[in-house]
Amino acid sequence: MKNEFTGESTVVGTASNKCMITILGPTASGKTDLAAHLAARLNAEIISADSRQVYRGMDIGTGKDLADYTVAGQAIPYHLIDICEPGTKYNLFRYQQDFLDSYEDIRSRGVLPILCGGTGLYIEAVLKGYSLSPVPQNPELRKALEDKTLEELTTMLVELKEKNHSVMHNKTDVDSCQRAIRAIEIETYNLTKPTEERQCPPIDSLIIGVDIDREARRKKITTRLKARLKEGMVEEIEGLLKQGILADDLIYYGLEYKYVTENLIGRLSYDEMFRQLEIAIHQFAKRQMTWFRGMERRGFTIHWVNAAQKMEDKVEEIIKLW
Structure with missing residues (x-):
């Protein structure tokens, strides 16, 4: 060429x-x-x-x-x-x-x-x-998490990642409560509702x-x-x-x-x-x-x-x- x-x-x-x-x-x-x-x-x-x-x-x-x-x-x-x-x-x-x-x-x-x-x-x-699969919003989970601090959310996310053996949602991309809640939502979904893999x-x-x-x-x-x-x-x-x-x-x-x-x-x-x-x-x-x-x-x-x-x-x- x-x-x-x-x-x-x-x-x-x-x-x-x-x-x-x-x-x-x-x-x-x-x-x-x-x-x-x-x-x-x-x-x-x-x-x-x-x-x-x-x-x-x-x-x-x-x-x-x-x-x-x-x-x-x-x-x-x-x-x-x-x-x-x-x-x-x-x-x-x-x-x-x-x-x-x-x-x-x-x-x-x-x-x-x-x-x-x-x-x-x-x-x-x-x-x-x-x-990966699309993960829908979980209103109940979001309501339960809305008053938690970023530090508390990060701790929850780390525990979920360990259960899922996940390398997703590094601190690079989770620097606000909104992002942390969405990450927890995704990790929770993947933990409890395995989906057909693409x-x-x-x-x-x-x-x-x-x-x-x-x-x-x-x-x-x-x-x-x-x-x-x-x-x-x-x-x-x-x-x-x-x-x-x-x-x-x-x-x-x-x-x-x-x-x-x-x-x-x-x-x-x-x-x-x-x-x-x-x-x-x-x-x-x-x-x-x-x-x-x-x-x-x-x-x-x-x-x-x-x-x-x-x-x-x-x-x-x-x-x-x-």
Whole structure:
């Protein structure tokens, strides 16, 4: 296959015989930019693995950075971004379905898919081929849990996960009472009402991790947060509230949407919002890395590349592995 970007020929049926390349890493590691440059070299298409970038209109706060998908004037096709309305509750079950649709479409055209993102649960679910089923809401359970603290809910969730031998619902994705209650609802359903499993075959993928120095990551997170606030992140979230999206629904999404919304509705001052959000993003990045290291313990091979390398060197390193 000839690369329209470089004019060079690229062999997609590779010696590795793997079906996909996966690029993962913590927030602010530069994984999207790397995936786009790699896609330009390999005539590939990118499938997002981000639990919040699926929502339309939530652009600055989720860090879509859509400009990254253009490399030297070449637009890189991407999937699973802007696919549902803000205020709705997207979930792992839907993501697995949407991923498989995109993956099969890309492969059917003889194109290489690159999975890229930082939501470890989504990545692991599609690579390992989790068998999932839709779980209905349980009003009685929700009523019984509504007055419990996040700490109490987390303890209950840990106990349910142990019973289910589950690796779902890591702290990365359960950072509010709403999310914890939904996780308990799912784990309870799976424990008491086993459902017919969907057949979702595991996908053999070359997995690349973007390894960024802790201090460099912290500096980038702070710099990026300041930039996004200047770019209009508060105004973006204020606009979502004016559209009629409930504050609790935005708080459900966590991180930027949680803290900025709490500032806008008067629960936090601007300085408190900034300070607490900055800490929360640092903690989030740390939890992401904990998940990725856990993937390695669960049998995944992750090839780590140094984020500080020049872009062309990182791309070449991955192509050699491929």
